[in-house]
Amino acid sequence: MLEFDGLVKSYGDNQVLQGVSFSVAPGQMFGFCGSNGAGKTTTMRIAMGLARADAGQVRWQGRPLDDASRRLIGYMPEERGLYPKMKVAEQLTYFARLHGASSAEATRAVDEWTERLGLSAKRGERVEKLSLGNQQRVQLAAALVSGPEVLILDEPFSGLDPVGVDSLADALLERCRAGVPVVFSSHQLDLVERLCDAVGILARGRIVASGTVAELRAREGGRQLRVVVPAAPAGWAGGVPGVRVVSEQRGDTVLDLAPDADDQVVLAAALRTGPVTHFARREPSLVELFREAVSAA
């Protein structure tokens, strides 16, 4: 279990983290969401020993992370960084060895990961000669090549084309299935929703919502309905008890139901205005959950 426990961090008067706690189980893919400046990067840098928490700690398998255990973590910093003049394979071998791989293990892993990430042809090239997309792949390979027990990736998908996104997603899912806890931050919430078993939403230095996407929906409490009545006049649902109109556009209406509201009453009200072409429970997307959670915080 990878546990972030009560992290507090201030830079001057700016309290960036105010007690961030969450945990990621082995084999779990954890999507770390939050607005810009919410403190995602700071949280990850504290885990990697690049910033020191004022309070709280990060533990792996019950023990606080130290230099030795951090070498078991594959890390991708937000600020991408590689040696521009070093060749791809040499560079990856170096990083694998810094994480404790033997020379032979490192060579084997570099061959494997450059192959998987479509970099086989670039092994002998200097990083500065590669396209940005390929540099990004090398950066990923640098995080993966040491066969890490844990993956902490800061915005790993940003800057990748759809093919790159797919190959990274495959690689992460495969690592995950092998029992590696994966934490990654992203603004691409559709991607998070698709890939992650669990999500944490960070706002103003705190985790304001966490759990599986289903749990977040359930915790949202209310149910939503989408009702399409092409002929209905605007504001038709306003008078129905226990109903709040979320959006309404040319007869396409999204409604928020209070816990005690009866959806059949809503259907009856809709039918009174004309033929109903669509009537269904609506699952809020992660984007909506995110907005909700962030604005409530």
Add this chain to the structure above:
Amino acid sequence: MSTLGQVRLVAGREISTRARDKGFILSSLVIVLLVVGVMIFQLVSGGTTSSTTIGVVGGNPSVTTALQQSGEAAGTEVTVTDLDDEAAARQAVEDGDVDAAVLDPTGDSPTLVVEASSDDDGIVRSAVSALSVAAQLAEQGVELQPAPQLTTTELDPADDDRGPAVVVALLGVVVLYGLLILFGQFVAQGVVEEKSSRVVELLLSTMKPWQLLAGKILGLGVLGLVQLVLIAVVGVTGALALDVVSVPGQLIGTVLTVIAWFLVGYAFYASVFAAAASLVSRQEDLGSVLTPTTLLLVVGFIVSLQAAQDPGSTLATVTSFVPGLSPLVMPVRMAAGEAAWWEVAVSVAIMLAAIALVVRIGGRVYAGALLRTGGRTKLREALKAERA
């Protein structure tokens, strides 16, 4: 992987990337060629013995012997050529076949023909007078005994002639100065490269700043030492093979001294350069933060040139104790035989203390400034910065 394992990996990377760097290979070649060039120059310029050719009209074997002996006394090797008459003599001098020509050396009015006044004048004058004295004595029936050999008793003997050792030390200091600048730059560039490319964040997630710093300085230090030893081997072998120096023990002693001072000087300057470089994020800004330290090196170099002229001067004596200057000045004083053993010991002790201080403060600055990218970090900020 142990703590030292990381340091070793960093050092290994520094060595393998630098050793393949074109600039490094080129600079190594230039320095080796320079050393070989200086030796060849020494050899061609002929050291202390010069030579001259003197033409003689109306000479005989005793004239030849007298000229050669007189030349030997003046430290000049004399070759004697017989010429037919005055016209031939003038021609030979004009054509440069001979440096001077003597007419009628044993006669009443011997004449010397030269292009312009030269050292040959003195050689010929004393030869002519010796011949005349010998002839007059022979007329009087005096038989000459060989003159007794002069024995010199030195009251304050210099153990050897220190001149060549000082030259070697000076040459060593030139190389040392060049290498300190070169490898100091390498360290500084390496630090900024890691900062500007932001790879430092990835590196520091696997090790502490001091491990990165130590690995970098050690790796480049090993490379510098190898280069210096290579230059020394080429230089010493060449000097012995070409017979440029007369006292091999002194030569090797001086070279070893220079190597030892390189190690001390490098540890000092590399730490300062690394700390200074960590304050900036772009190679373009490197010059401004390195200038003060580079100036110190230049001052040390200039003082060492002065010390070679006058190793006993107050300036040389004082600066040979100043940390940062001592690695360049002390080798010259040592080679000149001007430094007592305790002076060397004190100078080394001061330098080691300075290194300890510089490594401590420099390490703090480096650790504090390394993750602050963008712009230039103030020294005070770096010292206050949290170290993760």
